[in-house]
């Protein structure tokens with residue numbers, strides 16, 4: 597499997613015009629986020645805090661007051677409105693080719709899902725009611741949300757996630773090489789020398805980009821992956837089959853796994869913690885401890901938005917919570933994840949937070965991860 601620019605049969609075939617529109621959205625978002633957004637904190641000092649002081653006779657003190665002050669600055673409001681619109685434009689730019697090409701995509705999916713040459717599998721659970729805190733919210737404004745399922749052979753949620761991710765990450769999303777799996781493979785090599793799993797689990801896999809990347813890297817490892825949405829999982833399964841890698845996908849809640857105790861050597865999650873609230877996150881971490889075997893490794897990776905230098909930076913960062921449907925952005929960013937890992941059972945001396953460089957060429961140049969190791973005599977995989 598090629599690492600970058602991954603092409604597979606379930607991707608919609610885009611026209612020149614559609615690619616041009618996507619390119620324009622990428623350019624707009626790059627401008628707004630890489631060039632304009634870094635100035636928001638300066639705008640706070642030069643426009644927002646003075647406007648607040650004029651109205652209230654003092655500087656803003658709390659998070660709420662800082663947010664109120666930001667919204668008093670016309671330059672910030674202009675950026676915020678433009679960024680919200682650009683986010684919505686992502687979904688227009690990818691929704692159009694998906695719905696135009698959907699009959700073909702669904703036919704390919706059906707064929708791949710029932711092919712006798714299948715390498716992996718898909719286990720859907722019709723009795724599962726996807727976790728409402730995620731399924732009922734259009735997180736990062738993705739239309740229909742992660743849990744969308746339009747019936748037999750439906751793959752829209754997965755296609756939106758993969759294509760939207762490419763536009764969202766300035767054209768360098770999951771379909772173009774999964775930075776996150778690559779970063780964790782590098783971490784394993786560097787910090788867990790000699791460790792190699794025989795069976796692994798990817799929790800909250802979405803379109804299965806990381807899961808497929810692990811399966812491609814370790815063809816002899818039994819890779820399992822789970823998510824809550826059937827539309828997402830059908831896409832992930834067909835995508836993996838089209839790429840010729842073996843992944844076993846399951847519809848399951850991250851906070852209540854049906855796998856046996858001690859049944860995986862490696863458990864990972866990528867960008868899941870910021871999508872779920874505190875209770876689900878703590879249960880998910882407890883489950884990752886339960887299902888990993890003694891001596892096995894758990895790594896939960898996510899966005900590097902924790903520990904902003906000031907309260908003003910924190911409020912600026914939390915734009916996504918309020919305007920981008922990222923309901924748990926701030927919950928995750930301020931959580932004591934070390935405490936969660938230790939409470940789940942990981943010995944404190946095995947719990948390590950990592951500040952990781954993305955693979956080269958990625959715009960988002962850092963990732964956060966926290967790892968732990970279940971006590972046990974067999975530490976070498």
Ligand SMILES: C[S@@+](CC[C@H](N)C(=O)[O-])C[C@H]1O[C@@H](n2cnc3c(N)ncnc32)[C@H](O)[C@@H]1O
Nearest residue numbers: 727730742800801802823824849850866867868
């Ligand atoms: C931001 S996406 C990350 C996807 C993928 N791991 C990646 O890095 O590209 C988070 C995923 O977690 C899934 N998710 C959220 N809550 C979940 C839950 N309670 N159980 C299972 N999956 C969940 C969502 O459906 C979504 O697909």
